[in-house]
Amino acid sequence: MSKHQYAMVMDLNKCIGCQTCTLACKKQWTDGDGMDYMYWNNVETHPGAGYPRDWHRIGGGFDAQRFLRPSSLPPLEDYGAALEYDYGQRLYGGSNKPVMPHRLPDYGPNWEEDVGGWDTNNPYYFYLPRICNHCTHPACLEACPRKAIYKRQEDGIVLIDQDRCRGYRYCIKACPYKKIYFNEVTGKSEKCIFCYPRLEKGRVNACAAQCPGRIRFVGLLDDPDSPVHKLVLKYKVALGLFPDKGTHPNVYYVPPFNPPKEGFAGRSLLEDPRLPLAYLKYLFGPKVVGVIEFLHAELVKVQSGGGSEVLQLLIGRDEGVRYRIVPRQVREAAPGEVGRRTSDAPAGPALTLMGTPGKAAPEVAGHAAAGASNCHGCALSAHCRA
């Protein structure tokens, strides 16, 4: 257990599967040698096999007695080899042959994009963005015989000491989310670092900063003013992925609760489930039903002229609402005031203004106005138009 814990909430109702986060991360952290096939942030269509293929079916995590249950080691084919083109042909003339990838692809990190599931007359899918969950009980850490993996006391971020790692890959087998990758060039394992160098400068994670869907919320779970504290602990509308794997993930998801399969906007997934509830329960555990019910009730409340702090928060109007980054120096200097806004945090309205009943109407209008040019039809767009 760390003293503090950074967490991320992703609102799956708003993800448009654009992969901007994936590329932001790739460009920032994984464009080096041996990292070609790695996506510390990936976005996969569900239901689906995901990346690496079948990661959620092959094992990992702890059993009920808290014994590690390692999976097999995914081969490169299950991640999908990165493709390289002979760009020289294209740029410098070359032959008359078309520019082809160096090998024929047969799987990839987004191989099943928009395939999803199907029942009678009802195709369905949603996007699931994934990073390392910086778990409270990291199976990767427990599995490492070299003690190369550690969880930072000051913010709960899980890192691999590259000097200690010897590439044994027990961590990859143990992680139920398959969020550690082997770099053949360095002979070591690598993973998402939750952008700690950015956080330490008061900047939010690259994936969150670039997300046009504004689906990501970042802050300290133990900071009562942080959006993640509110979504996870106060309103309890965000759930970890595969809670039964026993690692206690710190990336949380607001489950898809809209739109309905048919009928008028605003009917909940429970009334008219486009996505089979069984699949959501498979991913997020049985609590997902209560979350959907709660969110639906909030939606009904707002549609009848009331206010809802949680829906306001989920709109995530600007960075000041979505992120609350408290660099280590600030926490260390004033441990009693962990929630204090830092001078270099992104500008935005004070969190305490958000979601108060009296402020609800103008802020909803603000969302529509601010987002009119780039509205992507998130779960709240019907409400915005209303």
Next chain:
Amino acid sequence: MRGLALALIIIGIVALSPPARAVDESGALPLPVKSVDAATVTPLLDPDAPAWSDAPESLLRFNRTPPLYVGDATDDGHRPEVRMRALRLPDGSLVLCARWSDATKTTSGRGVRYPDAGDPHIYPIHTENTGAFPDAFCAMVPKRRGPQSPYPSMMMGEKADPVELYYWRAGVGLELLAAHGRASTAPGGTAQPFAARYHDGGWTLIVVLPSLTPKTPLCFAVWDGERQQRDGLKYFSLWYEAQ
């Protein structure tokens, strides 16, 4: 009365126990060594060099570690056949020529850079294999050379008695590591000359151990990459003593 009986039993045990040194010595296996007066090691890196032809060969005794983690493969009874020859140079170095059976050559890649007619520097090297572990060999010697009793712990030495590891991996090369207990390995200095070759269903590896004075204990480990062996999952020998 009971106290007296206990004291007598303890005295009896102490009196009947062999000294610690004798126990260690009885566990030591001899490793015959041929002395050569080669001025440099380079010609000896060829296993077909004349100096090796009449070097005494020992068939080493190997065992397998038990599974360490849930899901690890249990012992399938297989053991590599490991034959060792050793030459001692005038400067005290020991040159080992290990030959062990391994039906499958498994090497660790270092990635591949795909050719491009344009700027070769814009593409990163690709990882080509995420699941392979290389065949490997290690010779462990105490940092403190010469005869000793007791020997350092087989679990990578101990704080008071650190060890050196001459650790070779197929496709990677030879590393010199230092250790003072389990999971304590760290870079240990400049790598020594070595030569490795896979042929006829096995590996031949020549490594040089500097200042290995007579009676210094040494032990060995072999990893079979095909069996996903790495770390503590390996075949290992007990201590030998270079003669």
